[in-house]
Amino acid sequence: MDRNFEEDFNKSDRSEQTEEADRNKEILFARALEDVKRIGKEQGNYISKEQLDEAFGDLDLSSEHMELVTDYLKKQKIGIGEPIDVDDYLTREEADYLREYLEELTLLGEVSRGEREAIILSAMAGDATAQMRLTEIFLLEVVEIAKLYSGQGVYLEDLIGEGNLAIASGVSMLGCVEHVTEAEGFLGKMIMDAMEEYIADSLRDRQTDEKMAEQVNKVAEQAKQLAEALQKKVTPQELAQETKLSVDDILEAVRISGDNIEYIEKGRDEDAE
Numbered sequence: 001m002d003r004n005f006e007e008d009f010n011k012s013d014r015s016e017q018t019e020e021a022d023r024n025k026e027i028l029f030a031r032a033l034e035d036v037k038r039i040g041k042e043q044g045n046y047i048s049k050e051q052l053d054e055a056f057g058d059l060d061l062s063s064e065h066m067e068l069v070t071d072y073l074k075k076q077k078i079g080i081g082e083p084i085d086v087d088d089y090l091t092r093e094e095a096d097y098l099r100e101y102l103e104e105l106t107l108l109g110e111v112s113r114g115e116r117e118a119i120i121l122s123a124m125a126g127d128a129t130a131q132m133r134l135t136e137i138f139l140l141e142v143v144e145i146a147k148l149y150s151g152q153g154v155y156l157e158d159l160i161g162e163g164n165l166a167i168a169s170g171v172s173m174l175g176c177v178e179h180v181t182e183a184e185g186f187l188g189k190m191i192m193d194a195m196e197e198y199i200a201d202s203l204r205d206r207q208t209d210e211k212m213a214e215q216v217n218k219v220a221e222q223a224k225q226l227a228e229a230l231q232k233k234v235t236p237q238e239l240a241q242e243t244k245l246s247v248d249d250i251l252e253a254v255r256i257s258g259d260n261i262e263y264i265e266k267g268r269d270e271d272a273e
Helices: 005-040 049-059 063-075 093-110 113-124 130-135 141-148 158-175 180-230 234-240 247-256 268-272
Strands: none
Touching: 005 049, 005 063, 005 141, 005 180, 049 130, 093 141, 093 158, 113 180, 130 141, 130 158, 141 158, 158 180, 158 268, 180 234, 180 247, 180 268, 234 247
16 A cells, blocks of 8 residues: 555544544533533522533533633523522513512412422322412412523513413323422423423524515515616516526515515516416
8 A cells, every 4th residue: 555645544534533523522512511501400590610520521621611611601690609699680671570570479378398298299199279279389480490591582571471381281290200309390390491492482483583584685675776777666577587586585575575575566476477
């Protein structure tokens, strides 16, 4: 075998191995970061330094990378070594809403730890009255969890609504658990899952809206340029012939706009199709 070829082959092989190792490290890092975030949320916006070191111990991260991790966790409202005050992150509108909402919840009354456990056990056994009371008891916990997810592009009131719906559904599903603490963890996870799903759905909706707005603006701009050149409104077919846009894309943009793209002649090309 040619020596130069062998050297190039070995270099290429080592390069591929390095790239694969880097990819694996990135995957492990992403998983560790998600695990840390989940643990922090479950522990009430807090994770210990020991837990953080243990999560990333096998990855041999530099101090700069660990600083990025801690900065990310702080943005997620997760304190390192001690809980952070999530109330500091609320807007004035959110704080005002919460103050009024919490005043309403005080009318439901408080329960001792023993009463709470008895209600949970009854709810686990299928008692409808206990399940209703447990829903009321968890309304305050929904608020505390919602504060952890605030500041992510959705209204705090909507997060609380999603959490309340999750609780109303979850209290009737406790027959699958055996212990009080397990039931509490089950309900807490349902609240967090509901809020995370709502945030993800809202983000997808915003991205879709932005994409549609970009499509309408692009068609409108192209139509304006052609209309000014021809000194008349243009049909979708004419616009498609003069640009890289398809007739279908143009018609879709017209539909999204509510048939309000100023420089496109209305109605003519739908008949031509």
